[in-house]
Amino acid sequence: MYTALILFILAGSIVCLGGIYHRRSVALGLLVPGAILLIIIAFLATAVLPYITLFPATDKGVPYPEKALLGRQIYVREGCWYCHTQQVRPLRVDAGLGTVSQAGDYQYDYPHVLGTERTGPDLTHVSGKYEDEWHRNHLINPRPRTPEEEGMAGKVPGSIMPPFSYLSKEEIDNLVAYLQSLR
Numbered sequence: 043m044y045t046a047l048i049l050f051i052l053a054g055s056i057v058c059l060g061g062i063y064h065r066r067s068v069a070l071g072l073l074v075p076g077a078i079l080l081i082i083i084a085f086l087a088t089a090v091l092p093y094i095t096l097f098p099a100t101d102k103g104v105p106y107p108e109k110a111l112l113g114r115q116i117y118v119r120e121g122c123w124y125c126h127t128q129q130v131r132p133l134r135v136d137a138g139l140g141t142v143s144q145a146g147d148y149q150y151d152y153p154h155v156l157g158t159e160r161t162g163p164d165l166t167h168v169s170g171k172y173e174d175e176w177h178r179n180h181l182i183n184p185r186p187r188t189p190e191e192e193g194m195a196g197k198v199p200g201s202i203m204p205p206f207s208y209l210s211k212e213e214i215d216n217l218v219a220y221l222q223s224l225r
């Protein structure tokens with residue numbers, strides 16, 4: 043497609059230049075090639091350059107399983123990323139959060155959910171940290187509400203994370219699948 047576009051631009055310029063040469067107009071002779079050159083430079087800078095400098099996908103940058111992808115949409119919709127980041131920087135404050143993130147990790151992340159604030163913990167490598175059951179209990183309501191819930195998996199006394207009890211069972215399941223895919 044790009045080749046066709048470039049050929050089209052080149053053919054257009056040759057026709058224009060031919061016409062200009064024929065009429066011997068100096069002003070047009072500078073304006074038209076200048077404009078064409080500008081289009082070519084803009085095209086190289088905005089389309090070709092980003093394309094050839096794309097980072098290769100890493101082991102983490104793989105397509106999400108379908109359930110996890112649905113869960114990801116809920117993660118975006120519910121604004122989990124207001125409070126949770128998904129980026130491990132090569133900084134001392136991020137030490138202990140696991141492997142430092144690379145551009146290729148985010149190959150299939152659209153829209154990205156890097157986050158900006160850590161009201162809650164970073165979730166880059168949360169997969170496998172807890173059982174599915176823990177996540178389900180935690181998402182429905184992170185805080186224990188009855189004496190029986192004290193000490194239950196997924197109940198964190200004093201947590202300031204909001205409850206997501208209004209989500210359907212299927213939505214919670216998809217969300218858990220997404221969290222468990224964050225390796």
Ligand code: HEC
Pocket residue numbers: 116117120121122123124125126161162163164165168171177184198201202203204206217221
């Ligand atoms: C208002 C901020 C806020 C929002 C919004 C929020 N969380 Fe949290 N989250 C927290 C806080 C604070 C903690 C730490 C206390 C706890 O574990 O409950 C936490 C903990 C977690 C943990 C456990 C992380 C670990 O390493 O222990 C997971 C998983 C999690 N949140 C997922 C989510 C998901 C999924 C959503 C969206 C449906 C969400 N959070 C929305 C604040 C938030």
